[in-house]
Structure formats: C-alpha cells, structure tokens
Amino acid sequence: xxxxxxxxxxxVLALAMVLSLAACSxxxxxxxxxxxxxxxxxxxxxxxxxxxxxxxxPSVINVCLASEPDSIDPALNSAVDGATLTAHLFSGLAKxxxxxxxxxxxxxxxxxxxxxxxxxxxxxVTYTYTLRDxxxxxxxxxxxxxxxxxxxxxxxxxxxxxDYGYMFEVVDGYADVWATDDAGNYVNPDAELNVVALDDKTxxxxxxxxVAYWNELLAFPAYFPVREDVVANEAWATDPSxxxxxxxxxMAAWDHNSVISLQKNPNYYNADAITMDxxxxxxxxxxxxxxxxxxNRSWQLIDDVxxxxxxxxxxxxxxxxxxAGQIGTYYVCWNINEEILPASSTLTGADAExxxxxxRNAIGLLLDRNYxxxxxxxxxxxxxxxxxSMGMTDADGSQFYQNAGHNDAFDGYxxxxxxxxxxxxxxxxxxxxxxxxxxEATQQFTDFPTLTYLYNTGExxxxxxxxxxxxxxxxxxxxxxxxxxxxxxxxxxxxxxYSIARNGWVADYNDPICFLxxxxxxxxxxxxxxxxxxxxxxxxxxxxxxPYGYDVNVTNGTWAQTYDVLISSIKSCTDSANRYAMMxxxxxxxxQTGCIVPLYFYTDIYMLDSNVHGFYSNPLGYKYxxxxxxxx
Numbered sequence: 001x002x003x004x005x006x007x008x009x010x011x012v013l014a015l016a017m018v019l020s021l022a023a024c025s026x027x028x029x030x031x032x033x034x035x036x037x038x039x040x041x042x043x044x045x046x047x048x049x050x051x052x053x054x055x056x057x058p059s060v061i062n063v064c065l066a067s068e069p070d071s072i073d074p075a076l077n078s079a080v081d082g083a084t085l086t087a088h089l090f091s092g093l094a095k096x097x098x099x100x101x102x103x104x105x106x107x108x109x110x111x112x113x114x115x116x117x118x119x120x121x122x123x124x125v126t127y128t129y130t131l132r133d134x135x136x137x138x139x140x141x142x143x144x145x146x147x148x149x150x151x152x153x154x155x156x157x158x159x160x161x162x163d164y165g166y167m168f169e170v171v172d173g174y175a176d177v178w179a180t181d182d183a184g185n186y187v188n189p190d191a192e193l194n195v196v197a198l199d200d201k202t203x204x205x206x207x208x209x210x211v212a213y214w215n216e217l218l219a220f221p222a223y224f225p226v227r228e229d230v231v232a233n234e235a236w237a238t239d240p241s242x243x244x245x246x247x248x249x250x251m252a253a254w255d256h257n258s259v260i261s262l263q264k265n266p267n268y269y270n271a272d273a274i275t276m277d278x279x280x281x282x283x284x285x286x287x288x289x290x291x292x293x294x295x296n297r298s299w300q301l302i303d304d305v306x307x308x309x310x311x312x313x314x315x316x317x318x319x320x321x322x323x324a325g326q327i328g329t330y331y332v333c334w335n336i337n338e339e340i341l342p343a344s345s346t347l348t349g350a351d352a353e354x355x356x357x358x359x360r361n362a363i364g365l366l367l368d369r370n371y372x373x374x375x376x377x378x379x380x381x382x383x384x385x386x387x388x389s390m391g392m393t394d395a396d397g398s399q400f401y402q403n404a405g406h407n408d409a410f411d412g413y414x415x416x417x418x419x420x421x422x423x424x425x426x427x428x429x430x431x432x433x434x435x436x437x438x439x440e441a442t443q444q445f446t447d448f449p450t451l452t453y454l455y456n457t458g459e460x461x462x463x464x465x466x467x468x469x470x471x472x473x474x475x476x477x478x479x480x481x482x483x484x485x486x487x488x489x490x491x492x493x494x495x496x497x498y499s500i501a502r503n504g505w506v507a508d509y510n511d512p513i514c515f516l517x518x519x520x521x522x523x524x525x526x527x528x529x530x531x532x533x534x535x536x537x538x539x540x541x542x543x544x545x546x547p548y549g550y551d552v553n554v555t556n557g558t559w560a561q562t563y564d565v566l567i568s569s570i571k572s573c574t575d576s577a578n579r580y581a582m583m584x585x586x587x588x589x590x591x592q593t594g595c596i597v598p599l600y601f602y603t604d605i606y607m608l609d610s611n612v613h614g615f616y617s618n619p620l621g622y623k624y625x626x627x628x629x630x631x632x
Contacts, residue, residue, distance in 0.1 A: 147226070
C-alpha cells in the first residue's frame, strides 16, 4: 500500500493538535533535509569507554543519516542531519520529547520550567528562565545563564552571519543590531539583543511582541548555548578534543567522512534516563552501501535507500521499512540572477525581469509531479502546488496550502492532478514561444540557453535530476547535470554559484513563517539570491499592506523594500487573521517570481531494525536515539 495523503495529513495534524498552535513550520531540509548518507563502514569505532554501573556490556547503536555534515556548530548548522547530532550533544532551554502516550511535545530541558511571558506596557513580552541546578559543560565547567545570553547574541550577530540568524528577529533589539545606512553599513555597533543574565542561573529575554511558537524556537539548535572561550577557536566544532557541549552525549571521536561517535555524558542532569551508551553516526551518501550495512545488521538505522529497491524493500521488510509524516517540501530553485533570455532578446530592465518570471513559471509547468512521486519517490509523497508544506495550518485551522493561490478549481498555484498535465504542458509551450524560437517540425525550442542542474549525491536526487533533464529535453532545452557532495553542495548553492538546483525545506517550528522568512535579502538560507547581486536593484515588486492597518503601499519597489518589509510586518503582527493573510501574500510574491518550483511534499523514509526500541522522530526530520534499547 502507498502511504496515503490522508495518513500523512493525519500525522502532521496530530502534531499541530498536540502543540495546540495556530500555525506551523529548514529545518534545512535543510530547512532542507538531506536524504543523503556516508562511505563504507569503516573499522568500528571504539565503544563507550565508560561501562554502565551494573557492569553490563555498554549499549551501542550504529546509524547512518547523511554524509559529512557541513557544520555542527549549533548556530551555523542549517541541515536536518546536523540538527539531529546537535540535539544529542546540547541541552537548550527546551526540547522535543514524547509524553507517556508517545505524543510529541515541547518540554523544559536546561530550564526548570517554561513560564508564561509577561506583557509589558509597550507590547513587548518578557520571559524569565531559571536554569537547573548542577549543570556542567563536558569539560566540567558550570553552565550559566551568561552562556545562553552570549550564544544567542553570537548567533544573531552580523559578524557571524549565520544562516539562521534571522531566527532571532522576534527578540527585542534585533532590528537595531541589523540596522544599516543606505550604503549597507551597520549603524549601531553597540546594539545587542535584549537578553540578559540576571545571575548565573537566571536568564531574561524580551520579545518585540507575543510569538505563538516561542517555545519551539527555544528547542531549535540555533538557540542552544555555547561558551565564549570555546568558540573563540573557530575550528572548535570540527574536533572532539575542542567540542565542548552540555547535552546527553559528548563527542568521543570523529573520523572525518567516516563516522562520528557520541558517548553518554555521565554529567548530564538527566543521565539516568539515557539508555543508549554509544551512538555511532556513520557518514555516507551511498544508498547501496547503507542498505548493505543494514541488511548485514551492521547498522540499525539508515536514512536513505536505493530508489530502485523501494518496492521490494516494502515487501521484504514490512516492519522495518518506515514512511513517516514530515512537514517539508522538495523543490527546484533558480538563481534569480541567471540569464535565461535568448541572446537575440531585446528586452531590458523591468520588462526583461518580468519575462524571466513568466519563463521560470512556464518551465515549472513542464514537469510531471505525479510521475516523480509514483515512479521515483514511491513512498507516498504528495505532488506540491505551493511552497509552504502540507501540515501547516491556517488562521482558521484549515490547511494553509489548500488556501494558497487564487484558484477555486484546485489547491495552490497550479493544478497538479494527473488530468491537468497535458494542458499545463501546452500552456507552458505557448508561453515560451513568446520569447524563444520554436521549430514546429521538431516541436522544440532552438535558442534556450543551456542550463546546469546542481544536486547533491543521492540516488533519488540523481533520478529526479535525470527526469527533469529529460522533461526539458523534450522541448529542446539542454540541461546538464552536476553532482556535488553534501557539504560542498550546500555552500555552492548558498553562494549563488549555480543556475538551477535541487532544494528541500523541512519545517523548523510549527508556523508557516519558517517557510517564508528564509527568503529575506539578508537571510543565510536565501539560496535564490533574492535582493542580492543584480536583483538588488530590480524594482518590479508591489506590496500594499494598508488593508491590514500598516502604512505600506509600494509600487515597483525592490525586494528589500517589499518582501523584507512584509516579513518584518508579519513578525510584528499580533492579529492572527491579518498575520496569516500577509503570509499568503508573502507566498504569492515568492511563487510569482517562478524561482521556487515545488515538486512534492516530503515523507520521511528510513529503515529501522525491528530489535530497536525507544526510537522516535519528529515531523521536522530530527531522529532521537538516546532512549533506545536493542533487544538481543
């Protein structure tokens, strides 16, 4: 049986109900989640050096999520595999956990409790947290409120320029920290986030306004603590000898491109609850290698499988092949500054930019999303017609994606039903004829510039890339394929050194804004390069927020003058109906550019040894092994 859309929806809606929040929300996939993983099982790493108290054999679990992580500095990580690692290595104020019925919830971690905020006269909201007694770093030094204050200010700073720095925009003072003059120079060098350590155990933070998903932010890796003297060494997060953390595990070893070994931290405040002594995270992006190690029982969990094996694996391992709900979108992104008009085009300025929007949207209509999910994905993925993922709720509790776009006949921005593909295709061809030479005899365009599609190592990514290549070739568009390993790929895409690329985004927290605020000009996750390079001066965007009580009405503005202003307005808005209406406007703006081409809504595919108990994951893609046991 295919994992039906109803089942996926039930899973993600269950999460929303558990959290009782009104909205929802890459992480990379990143907020982009990789479905990639590592090289051959190297020589087994050392087992936990510290035997359990009862002198029983130390427990060990071997898993494989992805290849070498780009960064496991909590402030700099932007991928789901890195988030899983840091969730085992650090203790933030809050964490994801399961209740006695197996339902996911956000609970206090390093904090003794998660208090209600106090609303101040100016509308700001202040929270005061008390840290648990006796918490220490892995080198024995005490964890203090000052460590949290330092870590948050560092993560939000222009100096660090972290991909997720914008996660702190809700904290009072952020706007002052990032304020610039017309030349782009920061004008408040002494500005700081409004977060202070009242003493070693008391942390006080003031938000600009009430934020429904604040507790979920506290459980996000960017909000984890780090210590100032430790991170003064820029390479601290690349070597076990300098990797100082405060969570349930410490890093015992890191054989780069092979395996990262975590060992239970006896000084963790809740160490008695941690049942798994050693976790070996093998590093590979070879799905065949992963499957071989799973089948010979060397590895107990793998996060990817060969695409051509999915059907047989479902039958052969009905209790171990898992398809779980996940709030995320697999998509293709364009570099907005890529020149795609033919050399003969005489269009310039705004006319050229609007033409490129129309062209990119037409290319998106050439793609058969049902073929991708049924023949390549094969795990219940749902064809996507919008960027904000299925599972995100709207102001009235309905599905945000079902209210996207402005079409009564279908959900989203285009019809992804099987019956619509032919008409979508014909519409796309007619649109492209406006700008390119079309040979009626061959039914192909003859002067579309050659494209290069960038993707990271992984069988499914390659298969999708080959399909996209063939779909464009059918109308005469040449698209070459370029593969890069995971960490290199992330940075190539982030730097805008590509024309069109594979992408994916998994929710960071339970609110649609986490799919939308990543596209502001200064965001480190703005892979499309909106508002950057040549696009910085493009003035074709419109924004009218006067219906929602804001004195904002811009015609033919830049991305910074419109989209950036829109996102800031959403984050300061406390009227739920207006806030959600403005989030729909934000998605409208994104989709109009054609730079984001959704393919499908994610499911999370993995294989888990049936002898493993106590494992759980969340719809953000994080996997938890600390409470696992392995039945002999």
